[in-house]
Amino acid sequence: MDVPPALLAALPDARSITVLTGAGISTDSGIPDFRGPQGVWTRDPAAARLSTIGAYLADPQVRADAWRSRRDHPAWHAEPNAAHAALAGLERAGRLRALITQNIDGLHQRAGSAAVLEIHGTMREAECLACGLRTPMPEVLARVDAGEQDPPCPECGGIQKSATISFGQPLRQDVLDASITAARECDLFLAVGTSLTVEPAASLCLEAVERGAPLMILNAEPTPYDAVAAAVVRGPIGETLPRLADLVLGAAR
Numbered sequence: 001m002d003v004p005p006a007l008l009a010a011l012p013d014a015r016s017i018t019v020l021t022g023a024g025i026s027t028d029s030g031i032p033d034f035r036g037p038q039g040v041w042t043r044d045p046a047a048a049r050l051s052t053i054g055a056y057l058a059d060p061q062v063r064a065d066a067w068r069s070r071r072d073h074p075a076w077h078a079e080p081n082a083a084h085a086a087l088a089g090l091e092r093a094g095r096l097r098a099l100i101t102q103n104i105d106g107l108h109q110r111a112g113s114a115a116v117l118e119i120h121g122t123m124r125e126a127e128c129l130a131c132g133l134r135t136p137m138p139e140v141l142a143r144v145d146a147g148e149q150d151p152p153c154p155e156c157g158g159i160q161k162s163a164t165i166s167f168g169q170p171l172r173q174d175v176l177d178a179s180i181t182a183a184r185e186c187d188l189f190l191a192v193g194t195s196l197t198v199e200p201a202a203s204l205c206l207e208a209v210e211r212g213a214p215l216m217i218l219n220a221e222p223t224p225y226d227a228v229a230a231a232v233v234r235g236p237i238g239e240t241l242p243r244l245a246d247l248v249l250g251a252a253r
């Protein structure tokens with residue numbers, strides 16, 4: 001791992017690590033990313049329409065397509081990988097300040113992470129866009145399987161959607177505020193498997209750097225923040241993140 005000696009020596013002293021994860025941490029679990037070379041939106045630009053709130057509200061066909069896409073999402077059959085497990089281990093050891101994720105797949109929680117800030121929401125619940133009722137996603141998908149193309153809210157009849165942040169929807173302010181605070185208060189910021197091109201998630205890195213915390217980036221591709229990072233690690237995340245966690249925990253292999 002190509003890490004400057006001073007940072008390497010400081011890793012066992014990191015007591016308050018904030019982590020930001022993106023799609024790249026889940027690709028080893030069989031969930032394709034969106035913007036990479038094999039990404040969902042790279043291969044099928046029209047798929048992004050399903051995640052755009054205006055189109056979703058205006059077009060029943062977009063909603064029907066979106067429900068089928070949710071039902072067929074690979075996350076329902078995916079297992080957390082070694083990188084998810086490594087972050088759960090850091091949390092159990094009391095070394096994490098926060099785990100912020102851009103992912104909606106819920107794999108961090110499945111790996112045992114408890115305090116996850118899901119800045120783009122979760123696909124594991126449905127939310128009524130009229131009354132805000134939240135329902136476990138499998139209950140709504142069972143209605144889709146039973147033949148409903150666009151299951152309305154059981155309380156008010158409103159349009160339902162996965163409890164994710166679509167294009168055109170604001171982030172939840174409480175989650176964003178907690179994420180910014182965690183970035184400002186950490187002693188090490190790890191950006192893992194994210195292209196750091198989506199704001200405001202990406203600029204969380206700067207919040208940390210501007211307050212003196214070293215930034216480490218673990219990602220397959222270059223990011224716009226590589227120049228301000230204390231270290232950039234390019235290897236497979238399923239290998240590099242567990243190794244990094246071992247260095248923090250003083251259990252280097």
Ligand SMILES: [Zn+2]
Nearest residue numbers: 128131153156
């Ligand atoms: Zn409702």
